[in-house]
Amino acid sequence: MRRHLISAADLSRDDATLILDTADELARVSDRSIKKLPTLRGRTVVNLFFEDSTRTRISFEAAAKRLSADVINFSAKGSSVSKGESLKDTALTLQAMGADAVVIRHSASGAPHRLANWVDGSVVNAGDGTHEHPTQALLDAFTMRRRLGTLEDRRVTIVGDVLHSRVARSNVLLLNTLGAQVTLVAPPTLLPVTVESWPCEVSYDLDAALPKSDVVMMLRVQSERMNAAYFPSAREYSRRYGLDRDRLARMPEDAIVMHPGPMNRGMEIAAEVADCARSTIVEQVANGVTIRMAVLYLLLGGETQ
């Protein structure tokens, strides 16, 4: 394993498999009455969140605490960042406090990469702009592996707002590393221009892709990042790219439905689909804690360089 986890592309197949295998064993810890392990006692993990997040921050916090690390939560609101402090000065402050790992979420793509040059500890990317979110991709892969057994040659269809999605990019890279076949489905306006260079197929037609999918992953329409009209109306988007009961019926019987959350119920996914037995949305949240424990253990549990 490398010292940082910035991009899903940093992970070799062996690295990724090691993380998933470690998570498999750690998942058993969540079933027992004492869920704490002493492994990272005396280590400090800083959650540095410049962007709003509930599940990712709580998930990282729970993961670090279950490994007995000390957790410092830092959110940009109400900190010296709102007084104009730069990322570098914030990094140097954390460095001076002796952070062994910094979990960073930032609205600027590439912020974790810069941060990694300024601090001695490990940097974990918890989402940077529209770039990457590697632990989300890992927990998605973990959820798929638990439901489907293996990822080799599985067909994964990722649907929706790929343009603004860091989840989609990380998933495409990681799933490709693990041997799955990925198809992106989105309206042309919501696909990035560089998508041809990604290791995946691209389609505009959801109904054609559904019967050939083992996994259908719906992405949230990120209205807060949209400063222009990317589609005529929410209703039209929903009619062409939303997953409703009829479309669910067209998927193979054992195929699963995923969503990284938070969901827009009724927009990209119908409420009844989100709550059905084939939806793994709640499982993904539980698996998030487990996979982040695995990542923190593998980055911090061994010798320090």
Added chain:
Amino acid sequence: MSEARNVSRAVLEGPDIQRALTRIAHEIIERTKGAGNIVLLGIPTRGATLAARLGERIAQFGEVKAPVGSLDITMYRDDLRLRPARPLGRTELPPDGIDDRVVVLVDDVLFSGRTVRAALDALNDVGRPKAVQLATLVDRGHRELPIRADYVGKNLPTAKSEQVKVYLEEIDGRDAVVLIKREEDQ
């Protein structure tokens, strides 16, 4: 010019290991008055295999079925920071748990005692056994903690520089305990 090379010598062969396990199984039955309330917990990887073998023997001789499980201690080690992060082993407790039972920890080699200390910490987090005992195939000495085994397959005097390696049929394709010595050639 001198050159170092490894010289290995088998100290226990297949039948020796079988006999040692058979004796330990009898001793466990005797010491625990019929083995009716015990749980065998092996420390992965080879301890877990040995625990399974002991379980079979106890079922055969004592006519009781002793629950067998495994207890991974990686996350409890005190030397984690001395080496890169290691992959984890499997912890698999019997369905009835370990509360109020006599837990017999099973490991292949007893050396510094640090693994056993970690195992005692790990046990603490999964239940409250009535008592904890320790069975080991080989005791090679050089303890660094006040820990001793209740059941020993073979006491093996070794130098600290030597290495003891246990091979088991289920994992390695053969049964043997090998002592590896580094020798300086002239």
